[in-house]
Amino acid sequence: xxxxxxSSDPGGGESSLPLHPGRLPDGQWMxxxxxxxxxxxxxxxxxxxxxxSPFQEIEILETRDHGRCLVLNSETQSYEKDEYxxxxxxxxxxxxxxxxxxxxxxxxxxxxxxxxxVLKHRTVTEGVMVELDSLVVEAARLHLxxxxxxxxxxxxxxxxxxxxxxxxxxxxxxxDVIFLDINNPLEGSPSQRLFTRExxxxxxxxxxxxxxxxxxxxxxxPLNLTCPVTIYQTLKSVxxxxxxxxxxVPSFASEWxxxxxxxxxxxxxxLPAEVVDQRLALRLTSPLRFYDGHMHQRxxxxxxxxxxxxxxPHPLSQDGQLLSEQxxxxxxxx
Numbered sequence: 001x002x003x004x005x006x007s008s009d010p011g012g013g014e015s016s017l018p019l020h021p022g023r024l025p026d027g028q029w030m031x032x033x034x035x036x037x038x039x040x041x042x043x044x045x046x047x048x049x050x051x052x053s054p055f056q057e058i059e060i061l062e063t064r065d066h067g068r069c070l071v072l073n074s075e076t077q078s079y080e081k082d083e084y085x086x087x088x089x090x091x092x093x094x095x096x097x098x099x100x101x102x103x104x105x106x107x108x109x110x111x112x113x114x115x116x117x118v119l120k121h122r123t124v125t126e127g128v129m130v131e132l133d134s135l136v137v138e139a140a141r142l143h144l145x146x147x148x149x150x151x152x153x154x155x156x157x158x159x160x161x162x163x164x165x166x167x168x169x170x171x172x173x174x175x176d177v178i179f180l181d182i183n184n185p186l187e188g189s190p191s192q193r194l195f196t197r198e199x200x201x202x203x204x205x206x207x208x209x210x211x212x213x214x215x216x217x218x219x220x221x222p223l224n225l226t227c228p229v230t231i232y233q234t235l236k237s238v239x240x241x242x243x244x245x246x247x248x249v250p251s252f253a254s255e256w257x258x259x260x261x262x263x264x265x266x267x268x269x270x271l272p273a274e275v276v277d278q279r280l281a282l283r284l285t286s287p288l289r290f291y292d293g294h295m296h297q298r299x300x301x302x303x304x305x306x307x308x309x310x311x312x313p314h315p316l317s318q319d320g321q322l323l324s325e326q327x328x329x330x331x332x333x334x
Contacts (some may be wrong), residue, residue, distance in 0.1 A: 006181045030061060032076050032301035033037050040253050042066060047157045053135040055190060059144045066179070068144060070111050075183060079251040080146055083113055086256060088291040089247040091117035093299060094177055094260045094267035095213045097268060098277050103208070104128070105175040107194070110136035112148025118179070119154050121283045128175070130160045130167045130182040132190060137161070165199055174208040180215045184227065187324045195231060197316050210264050213239065217257040218325070221244060225309045228257040230323050234316045243267040244310065245299045269298045
């Protein structure tokens with residue numbers, strides 16, 4: 001989604017906010033708008049990378065407090081200082097719930113951090129990553145080394161550049177865990193087709209017996225729960241057994257949701273904290289910074305407002321009725 005990078009109000013009217021970076025101290029500023037009325041502001045020192053691919057505009061910034069940041073089509077992806085919270089929450093609960101995850105697929109995840117977390121597990125014999133945009137991977141290799149941490153060069157990695165939906169619909173290989181780490185379903189973006197019942201059905205056919213499917217499901221703010229509720233109910237309509245996972249990501253200033261599902265998936269809270277810790281100790285090649293048995297119990301315990309929203313009837317996302325988000329995105333100079 002292309003954004004107007006001027007100092008006008010994203011809501012359409014004149015703004016009294018000093019959006020031009022020259023009017024603020026400490027260099028340049030990025031404004032990440034949640035709505036026409038709410039934003040977070042991050043000072044940054046320089047833009048390390050800015051190019052437009054056939055699919056999107058790609059930017060990497062060096063922020064003052066949160067390290068490097070990847071922005072795609074004005075949508076913030078992750079910040080260096082706390083991206084591990086997002087990526088450990090996405091990956092490790094499902095990996096801990098699976099008895100023996102060996103073949104793992106990541107759809108999206110261009111900066112390589114999801115793949116990095118997957119490959120920390122000794123059980124994994126192959127990690128396949130399917131990314132639509134080769135320029136995102138190129139930019140990550142150049143400027144986001146702490147994100148991928150060498151995962152692209154791991155001998156277990158197979159990197160495929162192409163459409164994730166086509167890969168799942170046309171292929172035959174089975175996977176123990178599939179992670180859908182894709183951009184939010186912004187109106188008009190290619191990712192909208194990766195949040196539908198038809199796509200989840202195609203993905204479910206690529207799961208090995210006992211396999212798990214995990215989807216990033218967006219912010220869980222009481223102001224707007226459309227995205228996580230729609231994703232949860234759509235995935236549940238395909239897999240039957242689904243559970244939301246929740247973690248607060250400081251740089252996003254929001255709780256963030258993920259959904260893990262599988263036909264034979266048991267109750268996640270029945271997995272004791274000590275068993276989670278034992279599995280991690282046996283499997284991991286390097287320690288984690290956020291997820292452990294204690295956090296496992298916290299992640300699957302949802303606030304009441306979210307539990308109630310998830311339980312109410314809601315339209316499913318389908319090819320003929322796509323889940324669609326609209327928000328102003330990031331304002332950057334230049």
